[in-house]
Structure formats: structure tokens, C-alpha cells
Amino acid sequence: MVPQELIDGWLVTLMMGARIVFPILLVMTLGYWLQRKLQRADGSSVLTPNRRVMPLWYRRIMGELNALPAWLPTIGVLTAVGVTAMIFRLWVGLGASTNLNQAYPWGLWIGFDLFMVAFSGGAFTLATLVYVLQMHRFHAAIRPTVLTGLLGYTSVLVILLMDLGRWDRFYHFVIFPNINSALFEVSWCILLYTTVLITEFSPVIMQRFGWHRAMKIMQKITIPIVITGATLSTLHQSSLGTLFVIMTERLHPLWYTPLIPALFFVTSLAAGLAMVVAGATVSYWVFKRSLPQRLVGDLASFLPWILGIYLVLKFGELLGTGEIGLVWSSGYYSVLFITEILLTAVIPIAWFMSKTARASRMLSLVGAGIVLSGIFLNRFNAAWFALKPVEGYTYFPSIPEILIQMGVICGIIFVYTLVGHYLPLFEGTTKRGEEEEKRLAEPAPAPEAIQPGKAYHTS
Amino acid sequence: MALTRRGFLKACGASVAALGVGAKFAPPALEPGTRSVPKSPQKTNGVLIDTTKCVGCKQCQIACQKSKNLPADPKQVTLCAVSPSVVELRNISADPAKPEIKPIKRQCMNCVEPSCVSACTVGALQKTPEGPVIYDSNRCIGCRYCMYACPFGVPTFEWEKQFSLISKCDQCAERTQAGKLPACVEACPAKALTYGDRKELLTIANQRIYDGKGKYVEHIYGENEIGGTTMLYLASVPFEKLGFPTLPNEAPAEINATIMHSTPTVALGMAMALSGMYWLIRRRDELEAQPAYNHNEEGGH
Numbered sequence: 001m002v003p004q005e006l007i008d009g010w011l012v013t014l015m016m017g018a019r020i021v022f023p024i025l026l027v028m029t030l031g032y033w034l035q036r037k038l039q040r041a042d043g044s045s046v047l048t049p050n051r052r053v054m055p056l057w058y059r060r061i062m063g064e065l066n067a068l069p070a071w072l073p074t075i076g077v078l079t080a081v082g083v084t085a086m087i088f089r090l091w092v093g094l095g096a097s098t099n100l101n102q103a104y105p106w107g108l109w110i111g112f113d114l115f116m117v118a119f120s121g122g123a124f125t126l127a128t129l130v131y132v133l134q135m136h137r138f139h140a141a142i143r144p145t146v147l148t149g150l151l152g153y154t155s156v157l158v159i160l161l162m163d164l165g166r167w168d169r170f171y172h173f174v175i176f177p178n179i180n181s182a183l184f185e186v187s188w189c190i191l192l193y194t195t196v197l198i199t200e201f202s203p204v205i206m207q208r209f210g211w212h213r214a215m216k217i218m219q220k221i222t223i224p225i226v227i228t229g230a231t232l233s234t235l236h237q238s239s240l241g242t243l244f245v246i247m248t249e250r251l252h253p254l255w256y257t258p259l260i261p262a263l264f265f266v267t268s269l270a271a272g273l274a275m276v277v278a279g280a281t282v283s284y285w286v287f288k289r290s291l292p293q294r295l296v297g298d299l300a301s302f303l304p305w306i307l308g309i310y311l312v313l314k315f316g317e318l319l320g321t322g323e324i325g326l327v328w329s330s331g332y333y334s335v336l337f338i339t340e341i342l343l344t345a346v347i348p349i350a351w352f353m354s355k356t357a358r359a360s361r362m363l364s365l366v367g368a369g370i371v372l373s374g375i376f377l378n379r380f381n382a383a384w385f386a387l388k389p390v391e392g393y394t395y396f397p398s399i400p401e402i403l404i405q406m407g408v409i410c411g412i413i414f415v416y417t418l419v420g421h422y423l424p425l426f427e428g429t430t431k432r433g434e435e436e437e438k439r440l441a442e443p444a445p446a447p448e449a450i451q452p453g454k455a456y457h458t459s
Numbered sequence: 460m461a462l463t464r465r466g467f468l469k470a471c472g473a474s475v476a477a478l479g480v481g482a483k484f485a486p487p488a489l490e491p492g493t494r495s496v497p498k499s500p501q502k503t504n505g506v507l508i509d510t511t512k513c514v515g516c517k518q519c520q521i522a523c524q525k526s527k528n529l530p531a532d533p534k535q536v537t538l539c540a541v542s543p544s545v546v547e548l549r550n551i552s553a554d555p556a557k558p559e560i561k562p563i564k565r566q567c568m569n570c571v572e573p574s575c576v577s578a579c580t581v582g583a584l585q586k587t588p589e590g591p592v593i594y595d596s597n598r599c600i601g602c603r604y605c606m607y608a609c610p611f612g613v614p615t616f617e618w619e620k621q622f623s624l625i626s627k628c629d630q631c632a633e634r635t636q637a638g639k640l641p642a643c644v645e646a647c648p649a650k651a652l653t654y655g656d657r658k659e660l661l662t663i664a665n666q667r668i669y670d671g672k673g674k675y676v677e678h679i680y681g682e683n684e685i686g687g688t689t690m691l692y693l694a695s696v697p698f699e700k701l702g703f704p705t706l707p708n709e710a711p712a713e714i715n716a717t718i719m720h721s722t723p724t725v726a727l728g729m730a731m732a733l734s735g736m737y738w739l740i741r742r743r744d745e746l747e748a749q750p751a752y753n754h755n756e757e758g759g760h
């Protein structure tokens with residue numbers, strides 16, 4: 001028999017899910033409708049008129065815009081809506097613009113930050129594989145992944161700024177250190193690591209503008225930079241977990257453990273790899289460039305191992321504390337926990353152990369999506385869903401909170417698309433439809449520009 | 460269950476250390492009772508709040524607001540930015556027909572090992588050796604981490620403002636420094652509040668429990684909870700009924716410190732491991748790249 005508590009738990013979860021899924025569906029429908037409205041018969045956007053009467057410079061710019069994907073203006077509009085909401089938030093203060101309260105001082109935004117940092121973990125995971133462990137065959141994926149990481153971290157910084165009551169004092173964490181504070185360490189590491197990501201990404205810009213001398217210097221320092229980046233990532237990926245170590249009373253025991261830093265670190269490796277796998281497929285469709293699927297499958301084959309370690313740690317801890325019984329007996333929390341574990345680890349392990357899944361772009365994308373949704377749930381559980389309730393308080397994000405969140409996500413997509421369009425982001429990747437078979441025989445050549453130990457040729 | 464929670468925490472600390480993402484040393488053994496002696500062995504002051512003597516007049520709440528230059532507002536019943544101390548009127552009767560109201564003064568517990576001080580990103584919250592946990596509003600960035608860290612949900616946020624800060628009771632650090640009593644203690648007409656040395660307060664509290672002959676529950680709330688607090692409570696009904704959280708004796712601040720202090724070790728370990736791996740793999744590839752006859756030739760010379 002299924003315990004009654006579990007059934008109640010499902011109901012509560014479903015209702016909560018509906019409250020989240022509905023607004024998202026609403027926004028998506030709205031976006032779709034907007035896009036249809038803005039589209040001409042030939043697929044170009046109305047926001048980019050191409051009339052003869054317009055001056056030449058205007059037509060040039062518009063010509064450029066028309067070469068971009070037709071959905072980009074929609075994304076741009078949503079970003080602008082988000083920026084407006086940000087100004088509103090900064091103007092009226094946190095109380096008037098958000099639903100955060102005494103018992104839930106953090107909410108949607110912190111959940112997003114936690115997930116986004118794990119998601120952007122792909123940048124350090126891949127860089128470590130390629131440069132430190134010297135698996136050069138994955139080299140072609142470095143640039144897109146580093147860009148995703150960079151944009152991810154930038155969005156985290158923006159959202160963190162929104163979250164500060166005294167955002168005008170954001171620099172205080174630099175000048176007033178508290179070495180016991182996990183949040184202090186996280187802020188420092190994120191700041192430094194963003195700098196590392198900018199450095200790692202700079203060759204793309206240097207190549208675009210032909211700054212060969214600078215590129216040569218970059219090649220020389222790539223290895224130390226990558227090692228610094230990986231070290232910083234280890235620190236802050238785990239410290240984001242340490243944030244919850246002090247919250248002994250608030251976090252439900254199914255999630256609370258002093259091991260949480262280690263769990264956060266391990267899941268960030270998985271989220272990072274899943275991000276690379278998903279990104280490869282998405283860029284295959286959007287930009288028609290990607291890693292050969294064989295290599296994507298290679299990357300995915302690391303996932304069952306990492307997630308296996310995660311399962312061992314997680315259940316080892318629950319067995320060790322004797323809290324394993326809570327998995328079944330905590331109602332709403334049980335449902336959250338079981339769903340999370342299924343999505344994060346159980347299903348993906350089985351999924352990616354199958355050769356068929358690893359060989360197919362579609363199946364790899366779905367598998368990576370499952371891992372990411374599991375880790376998404378994990379982070380939101382820690383930051384929001386799995387907090388013990390406090391009498392008299394509930395939290396659900398306000399409209400400005402959701403708009404800002406949406407704006408930031410759209411901003412990432414917007415900038416990424418522009419960069420993919422104008423900068424040499426996909427060097428060394430396989431073109432869609434290009435004889436992939438032939439490429440498969442030999443690993444995709446790395447972009448010479450940033451391969452260590454090789455001189456850069458101008459040709 | 461073979462392991463106690465505390466034993467497990469220690470085991471965890473050790474395994475985290477083994478993983479390289481955690482403790483450098485296992486937390487020291489935590490014995491209940493000994494924890495009430497604060498880290499700073501000097502005199503630590505505190506306030507003993509005898510809820511059985513409280514008459515619910517809210518004079519302490521008003522005095523506190525006045526001392527903080529806030530408008531007097533006795534209507535507040537939950538801690539908030541304009542009331543760092545409140546008198547909560549709590550109904551402890553299960554029978555809705557016969558309510559039994561107990562007034563409970565609430566404010567920051569000014570913990571001996573405060574979680575909020577560990578958590579604060581910029582060190583705006585500090586523990587003073589005399590007892591108070593003080594707040595520097597010029598440093599605070601309003602990140603609200605302290606609100607989650609505090610096991611009592613004490614720090615409150617100025618939600619209504621454009622630029623918001625935290626507020627909480629600081630045991631009247633400025634007044635006590637100047638030799639005065641905390642405003643609330645001074646104002647209490649029922650002598651429910653006693654200010655003094657924490658050890659002496661514990662002695663007084665024990666004496667009252669003994670003399671009361673069953674009037675009090677045998678529990679001084681704050682003696683051992685999360686490493687001890689300097690605001691101590693006496694009550695006639697179990698503290699859970701009065702809305703006090705049931706807390707372990709370990710200070711979360713200590714588990715946190717153990718993990719945080721291992722940061723340099725983890726950083727160094729990770730950087731060295733990665734550099735080592737890079738060097739090894741590169742060396743291996745270099746050796747493999749050398750054609751075999753090269754070795755033979757060299758051997759021949």
C-alpha cells in the first residue's frame with residue numbers, strides 16, 4: 001500500500017507544480033503569440049523593416065538583423081521587459097517588488113543562482129578534461145561552453161545584485177571579509193572565476209580582430225588559468241552547499257547534511273557535463289554546428305559514474321544518520337525527494353548506460369535534460385521547497401521577480417545568439433550535413449588559435 | 460541506529476575531509492553542559508527572562524523601541540524592523556473555548572556562538588566578549604543570509620524601504636558599555652528580567668527552579684541550546700508549547716567553521732592535484748611520442 005502521507009504529498013506537489021507551470025506556460029504562449037504577430041510571411045520580423053525609403057545605414061543594420069534568427073527580436077523584447085522590471089525593483093525596494101518575507105528571505109532568485117552556477121560548471125569541467133587531462137578531442141566544444149559559463153555567471157551576478165537590500169554597497173564583500181561566511185567565499189570565487197572565464201573567452205575576440213600577439217601570450221598562460229579556474233570552481237561549487245550547513249533548523253533532514261558541500265560539488269560536475277551535451281545538440285539545430293555525436297556520447301558516458309558517486313554519498317549519509325526512513329514517511333518532502341533522486345541520478349544513469357541513447361542526438365539531449373531538471377529541482381529544494389514551513393508565512397514569487405528572472409534568461413540567449421553569429425565561436429566543430437562520417441574517423445581538429453604549445457598561423 | 464547524530468556529524472566531517480571538500484580537523488567533542496561556558500572565558504553578561512513573572516504589560520517593548528529611536532508601538536506582536544523586541548501573547552490551551560494566554564518576550568538570543576555572525580557575508584554582525592551580538596549598519600549589504608542562519612528567525616529586514624537593512628536586539632551594547640542596564644530590563648515593572656553575569660544568572664535560575672518546587676519546568680532555555688545563549692528563559696510549561704524551537708547542543712557555527720576553515724587546504728590540494736595530473740599526462744604523451752629507435756640509439760652510445 002502507498003502510505004496516505006505520500007498521496008497527500010503528491011497532491012501538494014502537484015498543486016505547487018501547477019502554480020509554477022501555469023505562469024511559465026502563460027509566458028511561453030505570450031511569447032509565441034508575440035513572435036507570430038511580429039513575423040512577416042517570409043519569416044522576417046516586423047521589427048526589422050527593409051524599406052527602400054530608409055537611409056542606407058539603417059538598411060544595413062536592418063539587413064544584419066534580418067540575417068539573425070527570426071525569434072531573436074522576441075527574446076530581445078522579453079529581455080527589455082526584464083530590465084524594466086529590474087529598474088522597478090531597484091526603485092521601489094524589495095518589499096514592494098517581491099514576495100520575499102521574514103520566513104522566506106530568499107526565493108526564486110537564489111534558487112536560480114544555485115542552479116545557474118551548477119549549470120555553468122560545464123565550463124570548468126570541460127576545460128579540465130581538455131587542458132589538464134589533455135583529452136584534446138573535445139576541444140571544439142570549449143568556446144561555446146566557456147561562453148555559456150560566462151553568460152551564466154554574469155546573470156548570477158546581476159541577480160545577486162537585485163537580491164541585495166543595499167545593492168549600492170555590493171563592493172563591501174571585497175573590503176569587509178568574514179572568512180567564516182560561505183557567502184563571502186562564494187562571492188569572491190564567483191568574482192574571480194568570472195574574470196577567469198573572460199580570460200578564457202578572450203581568444204575568440206582576439207581572433208576576430210586579428211590580435212595575434214595577444215593570442216600567443218594567451219596560449220602560454222592557458223594551463224595556469226584553467227587550473228586556477230578549476231580550483232576556484234571547486235571552492236565555490238562546494239561552498240554554495242556550505243551556505244546550507246548553518247541552516248540546521250530550516251532545511252529538511254532529507255537535504256540537510258554537513259556533507260552538502262560535497263554533494264553540491266559532485267552534482268555540479270554532472271550538471272556541467274549535461275550542459276555540454278545539451279548545448280552540443282541545441283547548437284546543432286540553431287547554429288547548425290556542433291561536436292560530432294560520437295564525442296558527445298563520450299562526454300555523456302562520464303555521467304553514470306559521477307551520478308553513481310552522488311547516489312552513494314547521498315544514501316550513505318541517509319543510512320549513516322538513520323534518516324533513511326524519512327524517504328517514505330515525510331509526505332510532501334518524500335515526493336520532492338523521490339522525484340529529485342529519480343531525475344538527478346536513477347533515470348540518467350540507466351539512460352546513459354545505453355549505447356543507443358549516447359549515439360542519438362535527440363536521446364542525448366533528452367537525457368541531459370533529465371539530469372538538468374533533477375539538479376534544478378535539487379537546488380530549488382535546498383533554497384525553497386524543502387525548507388520547513390514557518391507558521392503564518394508562505395512564499396510564491398511576485399510578478400516582478402518572475403519577469404526579472406525571465407529577462408535574465410532571455411538576456412543570456414540573446415547575447416549568446418549574437419556572439420554565435422558574429423564571433424568565431426564554433427571553430428573546429430562539425431557543420432550540420434557536412435560529411436559527418438568522414439569527420440568521425442578522426443577527432444575534430446581543435447581551433448589552432450588556443451591549442452597550447454602550437455604557434456598560431458595567420459591564414 | 461548505531462550512530463548518534465553528533466557521532467555522525469563527526470564521521471561526516473572526517474569523510475568530507477577525506478573527499479578533500481571539507482574538514483581539516485574533526486570538530487572537538489561537544490559535551491552538553493560544558494558548552495554553556497562561552498569560548499571567551501571572561502565575564503559574559505546576559506539577561507534572565509522569567510516568563511512566569513511577566514505580566515504582559517509591554518513596557519519592555521516600548522522601552523526598547525524608544526532606546527532605538529523608533530516610534531513606540533506596543534501593537535507589534537512579531538519581530539520586525541520597527542520592533543526588535545516584542546511581547547508575544549501565546550495561547551497554550553488546546554481547548555479553543557478556554558484560552559490560556561502566556562506573554563512571552565522575544566528578541567535576539569545573543570547566542571554564545573552565534574550562527575548569524577558566522578554567516579554574515581561582510582562581518583556586519585559581531586560577537587562581543589561581554590555578551591552582546593552587535594550589528595554594524597554601515598557594513599551590512601542586506602543579503603539576508605543571517606535571517607536564514609539564525610535558528611530563532613530573529614534578524615528582521617526593512618522590507619518597506621528602498622534601501623533595506625537588518626535590525627535586531629543587541630542587548631543594548633551601548634547602554635551596558637556605559638554602565639547602564641538594558642532598556643527593557645530597566646523598564647520591566649514586574650522584575651521578570653534580570654541582567655548580569657551569565658554564570659550567576661544560571662545559578663539564580665537553578666535556585667528559582669529548586670525553590671519553586673514544581674512551579675517551573677526543569678529546563679533553562681538557552682543554557683545549552685546551540686552552544687548556549689546569553690538570553691536565558693525560565694517557564695512553567697514546556698518550551699515547545701511556548702513556540703521555542705527544540706535545538707541540539709552543538710553550535711551550527713562550529714560545523715560551519717570547520718568546513719570553511721578547510722578552504723585553503725582544499726584550494727591548495729585541488730591546484731596541486733590538477734597541476735600534477737597535467738604534468739604526468741604530458742610527460743607520458745611526450746615519452747610515447749618518441750620513436751622507439753631513439754631509445755635504442757641512445758642506449759647504443
Ligand code: SF4
Nearest residue numbers: 567568570573575609
Ligand atoms: S539569536 Fe539569531 S540573531 Fe541573535 S545572536 Fe543568535 S543567531 Fe544571531
Ligand code: SF4
Nearest residue numbers: 579599600602603605
Ligand atoms: S543582511 Fe547584513 S547583517 Fe545579515 S548577513 Fe547580510 S550583510 Fe550580514
Ligand code: SF4
Nearest residue numbers: 523544628630631643
Ligand atoms: S536588550 Fe535592549 S535591544 Fe534588546 S530587547 Fe532589551 S531593550 Fe531591546
